[in-house]
Amino acid sequence: MIVKHLEKPYELTILDALHLRISFSKKEETYYHNLLLGYEGELRLEQALQTGLSDSFYVLSDLRFEIGTTSFQMDSLLFTGEELILLDAKNFPGDYKLSDKRWFKLPNKEISNPLLQLKRNETLMRQLMEKLNRNLPVESYTVFTHPEFTLYQAPINQHFIFPTQISRFISSLNERLPANSSQLKLAQQLISLDIGAYPHPQIPKFHYDQLKKGQRCYECRGLSMKIEGRNAVCLQCHSNEQVHEAVLRNIREFQLLFPDEKVTTNIVYDWCGKEYSQKSIKRFMDKNFKAVGSHKWIHYVDYNNLTDTLKN
Structure with a gap:
């Protein structure tokens, strides 16, 4: 059950309304395209969960938390009866390769390693659980949502869910222990801790x-x-x-x-x-x-x- 649905970011909504009405710079166009890709990936993940996941589990979409002076954003949080599962959507179109822990979009454009971001968020979420006095195991997965994504030299990595695996992954989640009222209470508590969108949207000036x-x-x-x-x-x-x-x-x-x-x-x-x-x-x-x-x-x-x- 989706307890908190994904909402289209205000920043993206404004850029959508401006797109083609003004000329974006190359940097602005790239930023807008990446923002749109990210939103579409999160939306695709939420729709897959809503379609395939049993109502016995609770899903929160698009939350941003703060630990000390550090903030982090989660695409989807999923509560079963035994663990909290973090899902990070990556909407990467095209061909990629993994070489010595470095990621490249072919032919040779290096990108950030998504596993590093996933592990960072997992660590911060564990710290948040500790702060809330919740002894709940945390699992994390990067879900590659774009149907045309390919990763060459991909290792067998339990943290990566590829496009052809999403349906089977969700089916496997349905076999876990259903969430209970305690998890629902925690879900509502996390919603109350959401600090909202990134506070410095990159919107060009316009008249x-x-x-x-x-x-x-x-x-x-x-x-x-x-x-x-x-x-x-x-x-x-x-x-x-x-x-x-x-x-x-x-x-x-x-x-x-x-x-x-x-x-x-x-x-x-x-x-x-x-x-x-x-x-x-x-x-x-x-x-x-x-x-x-x-x-x-x-x-x-x-x-x-x-x-x-x-x-x-």
């Missing part, structure tokens, strides 16, 4: 005028949606959705990037690339949002934010 306008496709994330009748069609991947759904999704993206800006029909018209008529946008806003103000000062708020808006 409204410098962002590319247009409706973002829900499928390929491109900005090439065109209105065809009641549908919004992507010129890149040819996916389509109802116009109102596309407009609402893109309004949410604007609100995410500019939470202090007032949402007006002119803003929505411009933000969506002037594809949807202002008259149609006004009808949509009147139906789905609450109008505040009058005449040329009208703007729109969500109904659940109306009380706060009227107070200010």
